[in-house]
Amino acid sequence: MSPAEPQRRGPGRRPGSVDTRGEILAAAREEFARKGYDAASVRGIARKAGVDPALVHHYFGTKEKVFVAAMALPFDPADRLPQVLVGDPAQLGERLVRMFLSIWAEPEFRTPMVGMVRSALTGEQGATLLREFVGSALLSRVAQAAGPVDPLRVQTAAAQMVGVVILRHVVRLEPLASADAEEIVALVAPTVQRYLVG
């Protein structure tokens, strides 16, 4: 199979359709919204799209990558985590805060993320989706890298960073909204460091 001419199989295939990728993404959005992140599966998404699961893997890779594409995130936040999680543990907080601020500074990331937060505020399904994705794709990885750390401490560190980007980019409270990123890093990194490493 090549990306240019995917071969489709299975009882649900619809040979007349051209936008297979788009159909998979629509099916994925429906599956994630209905089941949440953890319970959704590539198999279920493939079934809903009427394609073979191998085709979903072929186009996107893992379930996490399907999610990132379906939510129109411009990249998988988890792809950027490894470069932050390796290195001197004494600067883990600083690297995390700097990466988090730089990602949120990109409008093409911020817009879909604000949409996810908004849908989390609007209903139970959105909250479940955000909770499970953040938990599975991000926080559990940070917890692994930081060593044996209480999940409550990881989440309190995340809360500090989430609160900063909400007040900075959504509520746009001054002077936080216009502050230099490095000024915020200097203030917040010791906090995150203390929660994660002690």
Added chain:
Amino acid sequence: MSPAEPQRRGPGRRPGSVDTRGEILAAAREEFARKGYDAASVRGIARKAGVDPALVHHYFGTKEKVFVAAMALPFDPADRLPQVLVGDPAQLGERLVRMFLSIWAEPEFRTPMVGMVRSALTGEQGATLLREFVGSALLSRVAQAAGPVDPLRVQTAAAQMVGVVILRHVVRLEPLASADAEEIVALVAPTVQRYLVG
């Protein structure tokens, strides 16, 4: 004038109407949504409601109280601040975090606040309203009580608390969602203390 039989004056009075209080609140919601918190005035709300400004003061008191009533907040957060802001500065962070968590634990406060946050995420006007109310009614008072403190530090402290209640009560991330409030106070109070007092 007594609350039971308010006397109404002015060119815009509508003698046939009975729910004067409700009309003032509707006018206030419109005025706050259109002008934001800072630019809205009791005079403007009264004009829109077709009553004398004195009647608005009579029913509600200050502009802040009109806002609290219009937004259906069960109390004015600023009423609870003084009891937290007096006392040993060495425990200011602890008192603030404990009060903040206890307020958000009340569904009758949380529901309208989540509504405000949601409208802030949805559009510019909601963001302006939340930003100005939080800035005028809350953060400037905390900054005064903490002494000469950089507003950026006050907002970073607020960000920590805002992030915690969002992950705890809106996203409902476990174990944060079910954690004992005092366990969170123990984790977060030193952070807030460091930002505000150093």
